[in-house]
Amino acid sequence: MNTLLSIEWRNKVLLKMATLLEQERDAIISINKTDLENYKGEDISMYDRLKVDDSKVDEMIKSVMHLASQDDPVGVERFRFKHENGMQVYNKTASFGTVLIIYESRPDVTVEAAGIAFKSGNKILLKGGKESTKSNLKIVDLWHQALQDNGISTDWVEYLQFNRTETQAFLENPTQQVDLIVPRGGERLIAFVKQHATCPVIISGRGNNFVYVHKEADLDIALDVIINAKTAKISACNALDKVLIDENLPNKEAFIKTLISKLKAFDVEILGDEALSKHESVDAFESEDIWYQEFLDFKIVIAEISSNEDAIAKINKYSGGHSSSIITKNDTVAKAFMENVDNAAVYHNASTRFTDGSQLGLGGELAISTDKLHQRGPIGLQHLVTNKWYIYGNGQIR
Known part of the structure; x- marks a missing residue:
């Protein structure tokens, strides 16, 4: 087990990493072009995640700079109690130890997720997808340089060049201590x-x-939210897949026609229920199973629904537990929707695209959890900790 690095040294490494990312910006983008050229798949969302350009490097730099400015998440007192026998009892946050991040096609994870895990006092094991190997190895080299320049062992960040069989063997029987695994990718x-x-x-x-x-x-808000959530970044897990329209919506037909027109301007494939598929440019879907699907593509399902209660029930049955939004001027209806939809993030009159650590005030995220333990939604710096009890006595026995 690596001895916990002081917060000063963790911050120095992060700031050095920001400097190196800027210095090596052109080299990272150039190496990434090789990964892009070697990618032979047809998954446009995978390609989008794989690509590193200037704005992606800017985001990487911003994330490590922000992490360096944040308070130490380790050793934060959560609870204190004085026992009647005089013992002082404290509960404080503690690092997990070693965190393994397994991910697909996103070189920025090699910076952002690893940075959060490192700032939280953990040793990092990285296992990226083969499609982004060259980009990932370049960034890991920068981590090693940032560590070495501060006289710190490169063991703190390790890249695992495993194939699928080797990865399975490591998961089943790790050759070193692993305390937590975070998979970032598809189902x-x-x-x-x-x-x-x-x-x-x-x-x-x-x-x-x-x-x-x-x-x-408000129909203008509805149009803006739907178009943004569907088309701004189709490779994002917070992108929109399903739209439910109240069958009692005033001017419903005009609204639907405008919505179809705006989606078609972005070449979005539109699938609809019986009510919607009578519109031009909307195809009827063949199976109810489509309600379960995450598209990560220019594709959307639109259907009519009879009430807020029915919308809640449908979302709770089919959604991935991630994000849902209600568009309404009625705060009481919105409150009922937000309290009863079983998602990590619920919105009123806003786009699902904000389910993101940086957008929700965390500065960045390790992942967006759809589990209810140990943290739900974006997992930021303050969530990537466990806890530990400290008890101080002077000979007490029970």
Whole structure:
């Protein structure tokens, strides 16, 4: 086990990492182009996640700078109690020890997620996808340089160049201590990790997010939210997949026609229920199973629904437990929706695209958990800790 680094040394490494990312910006982008050229798949969301450009490097730098400015999440007092026998009892946050991050196609995870885990006092094991190997190894080299320049062992950040068989073997019988695993990727990756892991796993689950347009909706807000949530970044887990429209919405037909037109301007494939599929440019979906699907593509399902209660029930049955939004001027209806939809993040008159650590005030995120333990939604710096009891006595026995 690595001895906990002081917060001063952790911050020095993060600030050095920011400097190196800026210095090596062109090299990172150039190496990433090789990964992009080697990617032969047809998954446009995978390609989008794989790509590193200037704005992605800017985000990486911003994330480590912000982490360096944040308070130490380790050693924070959560509870204190003085026992009647005189013992002083404290509960404080503590690092997990070693965190393994398994991820697909996103070189920025090698900076942002690793940075959060490092600032939280953990040793980092990284296992990226083969499609981003060159980009990831370049960034890990920078981590090692940042550590070495501060006289700290490079063991704190380790990259595992394992194939699938080797990864499975490591999960089932780790050759070193692993205290927590965070899979970042699609449902197949998450299922694979859950099946084989022998230590706790934080599930960063699927999206399949919903917007419900209530009969008292502001229709301009509804249009803006739907278009943004669907088209701004289709590879994001907070992107929109399903729209439910109140069948009693005034001017419903005109609203639907405008919505279809705006979605078609972005070449979004529109699938609809019986009521919607009578519109031009909307295809009827063939199976109810489509309600379970996360698309990560320019594709959306639109349907009519009879009430707020029915919308809540449908979302709770089919969604991935990630994010849902209600568009309404009625605060009472919105309150009922937000309290009863079983999602990590619920919105009133805003886009699901804000379910993101930096957007919700955390500065960054390790993952977005759809589990209810140990943290739900974006997992920021202050959540990537466990806890520990400190008891001070002078000979007390029970």
